[in-house]
Amino acid sequence: MSELAFFIDYSRCIGCQACVQACEECDTHRGRSLIHLETIERRDSVQTSPQVCMHCVDPICARVCPSDAIKQTPDGVVQSALTPRCIGCSNCVLACPFGVPKYDGEIDQMMKCDMCYDRTSTGRRPMCATVCPSGALAFTTIEEILRTRRGHAVNDWQFGDEHVRTKVFVLVPTEVARVNVPVVPLSALRRPSRPPSDPYDVAELLEAR
């Protein structure tokens, strides 16, 4: 049996925020939630997407930190900025391709998800992945995931020219070997003259034949 790992299946998320509420309960960052739940575009859809820290193998946030404040544990968990070192420059906030670190002005420190290090280091599962009622977040073995889920789990990402490998896996269709996120300048985006057919517009569903 391989070791426990963190898996995200975005397609399962129902936007309930159990993860957000449970994260806030952690004793190391009391009353402050470090997981992000993104509502994609509520006008168009109820789609939501949870975002924990992906714990990059070679973390970009740490690489761009001028004060060397972001450290990795020996088992690859990327931690929040160290209080005495963090200068609040927000380089990490801007550089992270997943939008995870947030600078907290009140305490002048970058805080981010550390995969519930207090729990995982004592044999418990991270809070968000334990409570998640949809199974969008899971902390289990790769064997269990492959046994119970369609598709497969990958941890390779391509953001434009940047290749990123993460400790956290995402579930994708079997034909996807690497998550490819092309980087397109905003100026190059052209709005379509006519809105495309919208699979989530109930009015359009009612007009279908």
Add this chain to the structure above:
Amino acid sequence: MARLPTSIPALVRQFGPHLNREPAGGWTTRGEPDRTVATHCCFCGQQCGIQLKVKDERIVGFEPWEEFPFNKGKLCPKGVKRYMQDEHPDRLLTPLARDEAHGFRPIDWDAALNRTATGIQRIQAAYGRDSFAVLTGASLTNEKAYLMGKFARVALRTANIDYNGRLCMVSAAAASKKILGIDRSANPWSDIPKAKVVLVAGANIAECAPITTDYLWQARENGARLIVLDPRMTPIARTADLFIPVRPGGDIGVFNGMLHVMMERGWIDRDFIAAHTTGWDDVETIVARYTPGYAAQVAGVPASLIVRAAEMWGPAETSFLLHARGIEHHSKGVENCMAAINLVVATGRIGREGCGYAMITGQGNGQGAREQGQKCDQLPGARDLENPEHRQYIAEVWGVEEASIPHTGLSAVPLLEAIHDGRIKGLLLICFNPAVSLPDGGFIREALGRLEFFAVIDFFLSETARYADIVLPGSLMEEDEGTTTNVEGRVIHHRQVVRPPAGAREDWRIVCDLAHRLGAGDKFGYRSTRDIFEELRIASKGGVADYAGITWERIDDEMGVFWPCPSVDHPGTPRLYEGSRFGHADGKAHFQPVDWRPAVEEPDDEYPIVLTTGRVVSQYLSGTQTRRIGALVDQYPQPRCEIHPRLADSLGIADGDFVCVESRRGTLVVRAQVVKTIRPDTVFVPYHWPLDRSANNCTIRAIDPISKIPEFKICAVRVSKVSQPSGDLAALEPSAGGIR
């Protein structure tokens, strides 16, 4: 209009809802708990296992309980934050007496109980026994539900007791009983992932029963196809294999239309029908008329969707049907459910692994609280109040004359109508907030203001308790011990985690104290809730909901026991109808023919839009608990009116605008939320808020003729853009009924 002892803002200042945002003692001092107690969530019918952390005899947090098989540690946001109602600043810590023009003043327990007993006796002496009514709730434990039924029939001898499950489960219960013979989900949840097709009708599972989501997704991982019927594209509908945006009240069109196609294509199990059912011919006759074209007209969706649903459901090897309030909250709620269940029985796919049917109970003890005899027509063990043998058996258990047990009384809505027109003069209420939760809210609040004597047992001063003469401070779920029965029919054990705070008492002690003062003390000599459970086991013995073989020890050892469980050596019954043995005396399922009929109030030229109501994930029922928890309020601070952009554009409404939703009965003003995920002929407003934010100001006081459930899911309204509301009520915090 209504008779409140002082202004609403003054009551809110004193009694809330205020928001609790931190655990007892604050985040920083929480430290390591002294103990962790495995128990269950107090909220919905899923009854998830959860562990509560206790420090210095105060609940300070939670820890997932991964060993409990139903939810395996999973929780929704309400479960995560439920402990924030412990040590809450709004907790009632002394009995209160109405103090005209000033609100309420504290009185001592003896005075409060004496005044309540005297109030009851005075009204019953002056106007007759039935002029004093009892209203209860489905969030009560089995023990308390049993106690309330016995209290009404033995201590008060009033016919008029009913409960807020009348707003919740009764349509499903009646339909299930009529066709299958037993009022319970037919299968344990572990059967869901084994089904090849899952049909979810009128159930916003992601928000109202979030834990069931994983069971659905697991079925899909295993190759199941998912069909969802809902006027709104809910989170589970978004990725369903087939989403049918049925119009509110049009479900029978889909069900009968599917059955029509299945008959044409030979997807009916005629051998099963011949061997194990009655009444099929009548169904066939009616369904023959439901061609896809006609069915589509009834359902308000393209015929192709109905045909595709039949193509998925019809030939499947295994299947599971789930439904909830979306099809049940109608003046034809029972018929909607029966049309759905006909689809199950016609295929013979029930009573075996991966094949079955379930209703998703809404309230904490939605299942158990309707079996213990607190319904207006029922005795413990789900026995019938008008069955002479049932009456005799319970009379013997209670040690009373059979003739002394009252007959069927009024259900919740007619009971409030009887208060309004003066036939009922007094009320004892526990675990119910009709000022927010019943339809036609203005009428309901007017009725509450007409009571001559009104006593409430509650832990917070709910919007309804504001009308009380006496308020008796009761206990939270985690402050008392007992059992509930979850959505699967699994009886589970709620442990007492802490004692009620000083000044409050366990609910059952309050009720027993009242019984003593009313001269029925010898029938209420319980020393603990365990004593009540032991009596409940005997009272349910031989009934449909038979708990005789269930003990608290067995529940703990076996992680819950499924009823019926007639003896201690019986394993319990996770799956009903195995071997195609149904609950009726003849052992058969009884098909019920269903023909569509309109709602009591369909849209017209004057009120052209359908209003439908429901829940959001971070709030629970009338909100009297969850509107006091800061983190849950932040998640969805105030109700919004979901409206499709096409309808919004035609009315000149933009996202975030203040809109007035108006029916023939009342109005509410909220902000618009313009979304493409709802039918353009329908608007949705969640019902958890009071006063001018209450969706129930608009809903209609129409009920199903059999189940007596109100038609919450459809009434006719018009919607218009208005300016920002002002005044005292608008200025309240949104959690108290204000608006921002």
